[in-house]
Amino acid sequence: xxxxxKNEEQLNFLEEIIEADLAAGKYQQxxxxxxxxxxxxxxxxxxxxxxxxxxxxxxxPGYTNLRFxxxxxxxxxxxxxxxxxxxIRWLGFEWKxxxxxxxxxxxxxxxxxxxxxxxxxxxxxxxxxxxxxxxGTPTEAGKNSLYRNRSIEENLDLFTxxxxxxxxxxxxxxRAKIDMAHINMLMRDPILYxxxxxxxxxxxxxxxxxxxxxxxxxxxxxxETVSHSICTLEFVPHRELYNWLIEKLEIYPSHQYEFARxxxxxxxxxxxxxxxxxxxxxxxxxxxxxxxTISGMRRRGYTAESIxxxxxxxxxxxxxxxxDVGLLxxxxxxxxxxxxxRRMVVFHPLKVVLSNYSGDGEWLESENNPEDPNxxxxxxxxxxxxxxxxxxxxxxxxxxxxxxxPGQMVRLxxxxxxxxxxxxxxxxxxxxxxxxxxxxxxxxxxxxxxxxVKGTLHWVSAKDAIEAEVREYDRLFKVENPSSEDxxxxxxxxxxxxxxxxxxxxxxxxxxxxxxxxxxxxxxxYCLDTDATSEKxxxxxxxxxxxxxxxxx
RNA sequence: UGACCCAUGGUGUAACGGUAGCACUACUGAUUUUGGUUCAGUCAGUUAAGGUUCGAAUCCUUAUGGGUCAACCA
Numbered sequence: 071x072x073x074x075x076k077n078e079e080q081l082n083f084l085e086e087i088i089e090a091d092l093a094a095g096k097y098q099q100x101x102x103x104x105x106x107x108x109x110x111x112x113x114x115x116x117x118x119x120x121x122x123x124x125x126x127x128x129x130x131p132g133y134t135n136l137r138f139x140x141x142x143x144x145x146x147x148x149x150x151x152x153x154x155x156x157x158i159r160w161l162g163f164e165w166k167x168x169x170x171x172x173x174x175x176x177x178x179x180x181x182x183x184x185x186x187x188x189x190x191x192x193x194x195x196x197x198x199x200x201x202x203x204x205x206g207t208p209t210e211a212g213k214n215s216l217y218r219n220r221s222i223e224e225n226l227d228l229f230t231x232x233x234x235x236x237x238x239x240x241x242x243x244x245r246a247k248i249d250m251a252h253i254n255m256l257m258r259d260p261i262l263y264x265x266x267x268x269x270x271x272x273x274x275x276x277x278x279x280x281x282x283x284x285x286x287x288x289x290x291x292x293x294e295t296v297s298h299s300i301c302t303l304e305f306v307p308h309r310e311l312y313n314w315l316i317e318k319l320e321i322y323p324s325h326q327y328e329f330a331r332x333x334x335x336x337x338x339x340x341x342x343x344x345x346x347x348x349x350x351x352x353x354x355x356x357x358x359x360x361x362x363t364i365s366g367m368r369r370r371g372y373t374a375e376s377i378x379x380x381x382x383x384x385x386x387x388x389x390x391x392x393x394d395v396g397l398l399x400x401x402x403x404x405x406x407x408x409x410x411x412r413r414m415v416v417f418h419p420l421k422v423v424l425s426n427y428s429g430d431g432e433w434l435e436s437e438n439n440p441e442d443p444n445x446x447x448x449x450x451x452x453x454x455x456x457x458x459x460x461x462x463x464x465x466x467x468x469x470x471x472x473x474x475x476p477g478q479m480v481r482l483x484x485x486x487x488x489x490x491x492x493x494x495x496x497x498x499x500x501x502x503x504x505x506x507x508x509x510x511x512x513x514x515x516x517x518x519x520x521x522x523v524k525g526t527l528h529w530v531s532a533k534d535a536i537e538a539e540v541r542e543y544d545r546l547f548k549v550e551n552p553s554s555e556d557x558x559x560x561x562x563x564x565x566x567x568x569x570x571x572x573x574x575x576x577x578x579x580x581x582x583x584x585x586x587x588x589x590x591x592x593x594x595x596y597c598l599d600t601d602a603t604s605e606k607x608x609x610x611x612x613x614x615x616x617x618x619x620x621x622x623x
Numbered sequence: 624u625g626a627c628c629c630a631u632g633g634u635g636u637a638a639c640g641g642u643a644g645c646a647c648u649a650c651u652g653a654u655u656u657u658g659g660u661u662c663a664g665u666c667a668g669u670u671a672a673g674g675u676u677c678g679a680a681u682c683c684u685u686a687u688g689g690g691u692c693a694a695c696c697a
Contacts, residue, residue, distance in 0.1 A: 080637050080645085107697055142696060198695055205693050209625045212693085243695055253626050255693050264695035283697050306628060307692055330629085330690095341697090383646065385636050387629095390690055394634045397647050407660060441660070472658065481656050514656065526656045592657050619658040 082386050084122070084327060088130055088298065099132035100297045104158070104165070105287065107139045108150035108271070110341035111356040111363045112157045114377070114398070118332045121381035123300060124163040135294055136165035140172045141286045143270035151271070153356070157364040161374050167294075171286045172272045174293055178281050179233065181289055181319050182244055182263060186225045190318055191262060192218055193228035194245045201243070204250070205258055211251035212258045218247065232265055235278045239265050244279075248314065256311050260284055288312040291324035299324050302331040303388065332384055333392045336545035337362045338552055343559055352563055353546075359599075359610050360546045360567050370543070371587060371597035371612030372398075376405040392551060399613045403595065406612065410589040411438045414450070414483065414528040415575045417540065417593070419457040421532060424488065426507045427454045431531065434514065436484035439589075448578045452485050455532040457574050459592075462527050463504060465493060472525030474504070480525040483591060487512035487521055528591040535574035538607035541599065542569045579607060587612070 081089065091097050102123040106112065112120075127134045136158065140146050158165070171178075185191035194201065194217045206212030220228070229244055231237065244263035252258050262285040267278045281289075288311075291299045309326045316323050333339060338347075339362055347353050347361070356363050359370035367377065380401040384393050431453030439445035458474070467475040474480050479489045486508040494503040512519040544567045552559040582588070582598045589595050594614035602608040 082636090086639090105697090109697085139697065145696075201695080202693075207625090207693055210693090240695060255626090258693085261695055266695080280695095282695075287697080303628070304691060305697090307626090328628085332635095335634090383635075387636070389629050391635065394647070397635070400647060403659090412657080436656095440655095440657085470658095483656060485656095487656095517656090523656085525658080528657075589657085589659085592659075594659095615657075615659050617658075 083388070084126065084298070084300065084329065084386065085129075087327065088126065091297070092130065097132075097297050100127060100130050101132050101135070101295055102127050102298055102300060103135040103137045103169075103291065103294060103296050105137045105139045105290075105301075106154050107142070107145075108147060108154060109142070109145040110150060110345055111153050111365055113339050113341075113344060113364065114334060114337075114362045114367070115331055115339040116157075117161060117364055117377050118381045118384070118386070119300070119302075120158055120161055120163060121378055122329070122386055124165075125382075126298070126300075132297070133166035134163075135167045135169050135296070137169040137171065137290060137294070139283070139287060139290075140170055140270070140272065141280050141283065143266060143268040143280065146271055148271050153365060157368075160368060161364065162378065169290075169294065170272055171281075171290050172270060174286070174290055175273060175277055175281070177293060178286060178289055179279075181321075182229065182281075182285070183226070184319060185246065185262070186229060186244075187222060188318065189222060189247065191244055191246050192220050192225050193232065194218070194243050194259075194261075195241070196243075198240060201261070205255065206250065208255060214250050215245070215259065218259070229263075232263070232279050233277070235267065237265055239267055241265060246311075246315075254307055254310050256284070256307050257314070260311060284308060284311050284315065288315055288324060288326070289319070289321065291326075292316055292319075292322040295322050296324045299326045301326060301328055303328045304331075328388070329386045330388050330390060332381075333390075333551070334362065334395050334398065335392050335550040336395055336547050336552075338547070338559060340553070343553070346560070347546075350560075352560065357600075359541070360543050362546075369600060370610050371406075371595060372402050373405050373409075373587070376401040379405070395545070402613050403616065406587055406589065406595040408441050409439070410587040410595055411445070412436070412440070412591050413576055413579055413588050414530055415538065415540070415573050415579070415590040415593065415596075416457045416459055416528065416530050416535070417571055417573045418460040419574055420460045420463055420501065421503045422456045422458050422488070422529070423503060423505050424454050424456070424508045425491065425505050429454075431533075434484055436514075450484065450576050450578070451531045451534040453531045453533060456482070456529045457532050457535060458482075458504075458527055458529045460501075462525075463490070463501070465501065472523075473527065474506075474525070479509075479521065479523050480527050481512070481514075481523050482529050483526050484514045485529070486510070486514070487517075487519060487523055528593075530574050530576050534577055536577055536580060536607065538573050538575045538579065538609055540571050540573045540596065540609045540611065542571065542611040543567060544569070573609075575607065582607065589615075 104123050123134045194215050204213040243261045245259045248257045250258045263279050357365035357369045380398045433449045435447045462473040488506040488508045492505040547562045548564045549562045552562040584598045595612040596609040599608040599610045
């Protein structure tokens with residue numbers, strides 16, 4: 071019975087492996103790690119990996135370490151270290167230990183010596199080109215290096231001198247001695263250490279030789295006794311080398327498991343490409359709201375909850391995929407609908423004069439969020455002259471047009487029902503103003519008019535409205551998968567991914583803070599941008615409302 | 624012309640030899656002082672061909688399609 075209930079839960083393949091390992095008593099707890107290289111900002115793909123690793127060790131006994139894979143000093147920087155830590159925390163996760171592969175450089179060096187002593191590694195004087203040309207191809211065996219059979223003593227001496235800085239960059243490498251005819255290219259005497267006289271963000275100038283990924287990653291996992299080392303599919307061929315090194319080094323046997331990285335349409339998630347967008351100024355920075363980076367999504371107004379929900383919904387598997395960005399947007403709307411404060415903002419104003427409204431105006435009340443009974447209310451000024459959206463009026467409306475038209479009535483949200491009496495045009499025939507009458511008995515909350523209207527419009531009081539800059543974003547790329555198209559991915563950048571409009575907002579918005587999320591009624595979800603000042607309101611469009619009405623033309 | 628990984632509606636993901644399910648999208652309808660939300664419903668899928676079996680998305684074979692591998696990157 072209990073087994074049946076348990077079986078109803080759908081596990082992904084990693085959870086199945088973990089549950090089997092736990093059930094077999096192979097591990098008492100599972101240890102995972104999130105291993106970013108500090109050479110770029112985290113993006114939505116990393117979010118998926120973070121949710122996976124940290125989520126697994128939340129679900130099962132154990133913990134996740136944060137380990138920076140900082141073995142290439144020329145591309146890495148502490149700016150990235152800090153942004154990565156901030157992004158993980160913002161997403162809602164906390165690591166057990168903050169670790170760096172560079173912390174293990176001494177140990178890794180000892181491991182290299184051990185390999186040399188076992189006759190399993192050698193110093194190669196070949197140039198980069200020579201090594202490449204002797205590597206063979208997937209269908210052709212490679213050739214042994216001229217230096218492959220040096221004595222252990224000579225290798226020890228040369229490697230020590232490499233470490234001591236006696237040789238120039240690129241002049242020598244330490245290579246594993248495996249098999250140049252191996253079917254797996256990675257096993258054809260892979261390079262373990264290379265010379266780089268470069269300043270490292272943590273170890274400074276202590277080292278001039280640095281381990282390659284394969285010589286560092288699995289060993290770091292092992293040092294940390296990581297039980298489940300989860301990475302993406304392109305590392306599948308590395309697993310053989312990962313295991314070979316652990317076996318020869320006789321160290322703790324961590325295991326590598328691979329899953330398919332998540333791709334999202336109309337964007338790119340490759341740090342190299344994202345870096346290019348930043349350095350070539352196609353966007354304003356790593357946190358440009360159009361970027362699929364965690365910092366960009368945060369600035370755009372996406373919530374951590376919605377990103378976690380998205381990662382949860384797309385799941386994990388081993389097959390190639392392109393997730394529809396629409397699902398991400400659904401998750402964002404789903405959360406924002408619950409928490410966003412409703413406000414009224416008119417983007418393309420059309421003046422409305424209420425010919426039968428006298429007096430200086432009045433303050434009306436409106437709920438902050440109809441989804442939240444405890445959300446409270448706010449005051450909105452109402453007056454004789456109002457602004458509505460140009461698109462909410464049509465002189466010759468199609469059928470089923472619920473908005474304003476000559477002789478037609480609509481409700482102004484939280485205010486009165488109005489009727490369009492007259493259309494005022496300029497000399498060119500453009501509509502510049504509407505003269506309407508309002509129904510005094512139709513006041514929101516105390517409506518005794520008995521009139522039912524289909525349409526409700528958002529509006530602002532003309533004299534009380536405040537100007538705000540609104541930045542509206544569209545997808546960064548014109549095609550679903552820019553990386554798979556011919557030519558450069560940058561050829562497919564959407565030239566109109568940013569549209570700036572000056573809008574007219576109700577006064578309550580003056581008090582906005584960056585932490586608040588808004589829904590501009592009938593428009594979408596918005597948030598204050600970091601560029602905003604006390605003099606100038608600037609909002610980012612997070613995502614639009616689902617739009618259920620399309621005029622038939 | 625090798626090896627490895629993968630193949631379920633438009634998209635993502637389940638079903639572990641026994642009724643192909645869930646979510647997003649799209650489309651209907653109801654409700655609605657947001658053409659939003661909510662609610663109800665509809666359309667739509669096992670790459671192909673063989674084989675094993677009482678029974679195959681699932682196991683086997685072959686084919687087809689996609690991805691990965693020849694950086695002193697990770």
